[in-house]
Amino acid sequence: MHILKHIMAVAAVSALPGLATASCGGSFSAFKDGLKSEAVSRGISAETADRFLASVRQDPAVLRADRAQGVFQRPFIDFSRRLISQNRINAGKAKAEQWDSVFDRVEQDHGVDRNVLLAFWAFETDYGAFQGDFNTANALVTLAHDCRRPELFRPQVFAGMELFAQGDFDPQRTTGAWAGEIGMVQMLPADIIENGVDGDGDGAVRLKSSAPDALLSGGKMLKHFGWRAGEAWLQEVTVPADMDWSLSGAGKPQSVAQWQAMGVEARSGALSDLPASLILPQGRKGPAFLAYPNFDVYFEWNQSFTYVLTAAYFATRLGGAQVYDAGNPEPGLGADQMKRLQTKLQARGYDVGKIDGILGAGTRAAVQAEQARLGLPADAWPTPALLDRL
Structure with a gap:
């Protein structure tokens, strides 16, 4: 299934002008007129804007989906067990074998470990099986009109118009997730413009139907976000019963030597010689991980901490890591x-x-x-x- 998720303001979007003053709300028809005017000011032809917007309708189902993300209220152990199954692991291994040459290209061209991309592919669309059936143009304009996050979605409307002008988007037929993401690894229009790759050499970037296009585009996007080739991203560790727990948490890196001096050790294998933050998703009595610099890149894909940690952990599982030790966390909050x-x-x-x-x-x-x-x-x-x- 497609995971309902928090959408992040990607670098390609934030680089576009006019974000701080983006208008929203009011009459939907008048709002569309305003989109057309801004599109023309951005260099998009009036004809293209008219044709793109002609069939666009407000979609109440998009707004309901945007406000119904209760899955992210689940703690890490529940959330990860819900998303990770042996069937999904087996399917990932089969996909890795089926598209081995494509993953070789991803690793060579963009430096992104295949298991990282496989995990996103699994969680976003179940390896392409469920890509979403929301009309993408309707979704983008509906969310741009809604006043919760217009600074994110308004520029995506114009990116959609650009794809339309290039023949790569049909405002009546292109479908995807409720938040406007398209294809097997769920990319927003601005990301497609910035990072789309014709992986199969057919002269087009088709993220819905071409696994090579989707995987190479996803790999390029992760590289664009700052992925560091050949480096780890997450590793399970054991922690002592008592230490300075205030040093734990994302964004508090220490050297491996410092963590080892405090009694933190790899549960299996050796720790990577990289700065790392100690992640305790359910406190000191639950699972424990060291998060290396590449872990931060995950937040450019998705802002949900639980989703990010689960995706990063699943990538290690696909690479052969053992099931994490859930420990015995203290009861949390409803x-x-x-x-x-x-x-x-x-x-x-x-x-x-x-x-x-x-x-x-x-x-x-x-x-x-x-x-x-x-x-x-x-x-x-x-x-x-x-x-x-x-």
């Missing part, structure tokens, strides 16, 4: 409890983003700060005890 916690943290001045019941980066940082203030183990895992203390 969705309503998490919203109450976020409200309390926000009242204390923390930026936790939207009160959505999702344990994102802002909430984790706030939890860790409050744990340290209260003299609790600062492992960033919110518990009922912490909620009671607040």
Whole structure:
């Protein structure tokens, strides 16, 4: 199935002009007129804009999907077990063998490990089987009109027009995910323009029907995001029963020697000689991983911490890593409890983003700060005890 996910503002989009002043809301018809005017100012012909927008309709189903991302409220262990199955692993190995020469090209041209791309391919569309049936033009314009994230989606409308002018997009027939992503690895129109690759040599970039096109395009996009060839991205570790837990968390790199001095060790094999952050998705008593610099690139693909960690871990599984040790984490919070916690943290001045019941980066940082203030183990895992203390 396609995973409902947070969409990120990709570099190709943020480079486009007019983001800060993008308008939204109001009459949908008038909004389309405004899109046409801006398209022409961007150098798109009036005829192209008219033809692109002629059939576009507001899609309430897109808005419902955008607001129904409860899957991300699940903690890492539940979420990863839901997404990762032996069937999916077996299918990944079969796809790796079937498209071995294409993955060789991805690794040679873009330096991206095949298992990383296989994991995205699996999670985004189940290896191409379920690519979404939302009309893409409708989805992009609907989300651009909606005032939640117009700065992301309005430029994607113009990128869609460019693809249309090139003959690579049909506003009436092109379909994909609810958030406007297209193809086997789910790329937004601006990403396709920036990173699309004709992998099969037929003279067109067809991400919906050509695995070589989709895989090489996805590899190029990851390289564009900063993927470092030949380097690890995630490794499971064991941690001592007691250490300075405030040092854990994404974006807090230490050298391998420093982690080893604190008692952190690889669960199997040897640690990579790279700076790494200690990730404890469900606190000090749950699974533990070292995240290397390439792990940060995952957040350019998707902003959900749980999705990113699961995708990165699944890539290691496809490469032969063992099933992680789930440990015995302390009970966490339900969705309503998490919203109450976020409200309390926000009242204390923390930026936790939207009160959505999702344990994102802002909430984790706030939890860790409050744990340290209260003299609790600062492992960033919110518990009922912490909620009671607040």
